[in-house]
Amino acid sequence: MTETAMPSTATTDGDRPDVAGVLERLRLAEAKLARRREQQTGMNETDRAAMRYLLERVDAAEITPSMIVRALHLSPASGTALIDRLVARGLVVVEGHPHDRRKKIVRPVDRNIDPDHLDPLTMKLRGLASGLPARDARVVASFLEDVLAMVSGTASPAN
Template identity: 35%
Template sequence: MPDLSHGGTEDTAAVNALRSAVMRLSRRLKHQRVDESLSPTEMSVLGTLALCGSATPGELARKEHVQPPSMTRIVALLEAKGLVRLEPHPEDRRQKVVSPTERAEAMLEESRRRRNAWLAELVGGLTEEEWAALRAAAPVLEKLAQM
């Protein structure tokens, strides 16, 4: 495992380039939204629900790295928009479980389709070697995203 804490100029430059590229690409992907009325945080919560399944607001707050009161507000906004439903927790009636609605799932699918098409168009401008390197890097980037 590389130790970059005392990184030389080359390592520092590589980390800086990676951070910058990932942030710029992420911002550009966020602009490919289906529903402009949703904030990036609201979209992220819906994505987390789609990926991980139903969750309590507290679990969502931990996964999204926000404070529980903020998640309560986000969930209320999503519920008002018809994108999530709240149901009693099966074991703790004091809590609620948040689940995406069919409308949210359809919107996420369309969003994924649009973003994938946009990214595929960009990838079409790469050389075969660049595309191979990017395919090989995808699992590593996913690992970093999950750490």
Template identity: 40%
Template sequence: MDTETPAGSGYWYAPDERVDPPTAVLQALRGYRAAEVESRRSTRDSMGMGETDLLALRYLLRAEAAGGRMGPKDLSRLLGITTASTTSLIDRLVASGHVRREPHPTDRRALVIVPTAETDAEVRATLGQMHRKMLAVAETLSPEESRVIVSFLRGMTQALREYSEGH
């Protein structure tokens, strides 16, 4: 493979020392994204579940921490999947001992999905070290650096959303 910088930005091919600062930022973002994807894959593998299952647990644990409960319809909406897929997902999570179905506290006809205490402990043990390392890096930033980075990432998020909406 040719190592020379191709015409254009160099975002995809050029080594860091051969690109302009904006392109180096995009390359660093791509490197972060690749590391994040690998980290999530490793977490899913260690917990023996798929990405949607892990995301569902995240939503359920977050709701519980906020003092709320989620039903199957809530999960369907948040995950962007059908009710049939949600039923299969909940069945898997119940069978693996990660969640349980309970009666809704105010609606006799409805159920809520509750993560088990063991799941909370497993997620904390699995992700805790990674989160601590990431937080330690973020804590090295000054308040102004934090504001700049947050503004940049929000702008990138908006750019991607606008692009996606146009296609």
């Protein structure tokens, strides 16, 4: 008798997919991927997300540190540390705003880096998500928002 691996939609009671099991495997795979990518590039996931944010808006008039902080859901202190890391690695420069002395502008040093090369998984996931029918996309998005709230600690205890 040959043993086969459980498919990704394995069920717990015959009809219901084992969503909790899939989530656990996803969490383990994500942690392994994050460690491997950090070893390969020296950039953590937040650094990579910030660079993607900057590179996807390379033609924008201005990108400020506070825009990056809001987009990545970071505290101001974490945003400062992030930008300092990117400056130290020679990936970005921080310049004064030409008309507002209080503002700083963050720009990538190399504006020609392909964000998909920097983070090809994001584009693959976006493609996968775009293939979902609208009704399924709403269900999946709602579920993932609940998962995100739990992971980030913003979910109410009753949920």
